[in-house]
Amino acid sequence: xxxxxxxxxxxxxxxxLAASFxxxxxxxxxxxxxxxxxxxxxxxxxxxxxxxxxxxxxxxxAPVMVLxxxxxxxxxxxxxxxxxxxxxxxxxxDPDDGxxxxxxxxxxxxxxLEGVGIxxxxxxxxxxxxxxxxxxxxxxxxGIPVVYISLEDAQQIGVKGQPYATAFLYDETPxxxxxxxxxxxxxxxKEDALRPLENALTSIKIMQLLLxxxxxxxxxxxxxxxALERTRDFAVFKATGTSTAAIGAGLALQAVVLxxxxxxxxxxxxxxLAPLVPMNIxxxxxxxxxxxxVTVTVGLLASLVALRRTATVEPALAFGG
Numbered sequence: 001x002x003x004x005x006x007x008x009x010x011x012x013x014x015x016x017l018a019a020s021f022x023x024x025x026x027x028x029x030x031x032x033x034x035x036x037x038x039x040x041x042x043x044x045x046x047x048x049x050x051x052x053x054x055x056x057x058x059x060x061x062a063p064v065m066v067l068x069x070x071x072x073x074x075x076x077x078x079x080x081x082x083x084x085x086x087x088x089x090x091x092x093x094d095p096d097d098g099x100x101x102x103x104x105x106x107x108x109x110x111x112x113l114e115g116v117g118i119x120x121x122x123x124x125x126x127x128x129x130x131x132x133x134x135x136x137x138x139x140x141x142x143g144i145p146v147v148y149i150s151l152e153d154a155q156q157i158g159v160k161g162q163p164y165a166t167a168f169l170y171d172e173t174p175x176x177x178x179x180x181x182x183x184x185x186x187x188x189x190k191e192d193a194l195r196p197l198e199n200a201l202t203s204i205k206i207m208q209l210l211l212x213x214x215x216x217x218x219x220x221x222x223x224x225x226x227a228l229e230r231t232r233d234f235a236v237f238k239a240t241g242t243s244t245a246a247i248g249a250g251l252a253l254q255a256v257v258l259x260x261x262x263x264x265x266x267x268x269x270x271x272x273l274a275p276l277v278p279m280n281i282x283x284x285x286x287x288x289x290x291x292x293x294v295t296v297t298v299g300l301l302a303s304l305v306a307l308r309r310t311a312t313v314e315p316a317l318a319f320g321g
Contacts, residue, residue: 011208016281022190023282025193027138032083082148089169091169096134101132107131118131124147256299259295259299
């Protein structure tokens with residue numbers, strides 16, 4: 001049971017890892033607050049392409065500039081995603097702690113950026129910035145923190161101060177896209193941001209499948225060994241009129257009990273293991289609801305191995321030497 005529980009717990013952790021990729025993007029898009037994005041018609045999306053266009057191309061929409069940068073915190077290189085926004089318009093951050101952006105030279109960082117806090121200074125693209133506020137849970141690309149700076153500072157870092165933006169924000173979806181731009185819903189932006197992680201998500205799903213196979217193998221092995229040890233008992237049952245179906249039901253009950261106990265232990269183990277993983281793990285509630293269903297299904301399928309053994313037992317074996 002302990003071995004099966006550990007395998008199932010790792011499966012739940014894998015589910016939480018996969019779910020975190022999607023949830024972090026959703027929180028970031030919710031924080032930005034736009035209903036529709038507009039990007040260059042040559043760009044795949046605001047977070048995956050750097051294709052600056054003149055601000056006037058947005059026809060009055062709120063301009064933003066998205067940059068990928070690295071900073072040094074206590075001698076360690078940290079990756080960040082920079083959102084350059086107009087502090088007075090759509091897209092400006094609403095910090096959970098500290099103050100909002102009010103002008104140039106300021107930055108609002110996510111609390112996932114460890115080693116710094118309100119009042120500290122960081123250098124982004126060679127530009128010194130003072131941390132005035134912090135947000136919570138705004139990450140992208142499997143845990144990279146999102147930081148907000150003024151649009152002018154982002155333009156200085158990305159395009160040497162030229163009046164360009166990489167995306168435009170709308171609080172309502174326009175009827176047509178401005179010339180040279182294409183419109184993207186939040187769902188489109190999310191799918192595009194997840195695209196670079198497709199191989200990682202596929203690998204996680206394969207690992208989950210392998211974990212279920214390992215769990216089924218363990219349960220099936222235990223039940224099969226029990227069936228071998230109790231071969232004469234099964235022969236006696238059959239000789240006294242017990243049906244193969246009744247014996248199989250007993251084996252299935254053992255599998256269900258083992259699986260349910262493993263599910264309970266696995267749920268607790270997953271909560272212990274999740275904080276030990278360096279990446280962000282967000283186990284959805286649905287994973288805990290699905291866990292007993294998966295464990296019982298795996299247990300019942302594994303019990304078929306032992307059931308085949310009992311079906312071949314001859315009643316005459318009960319009277320052998």
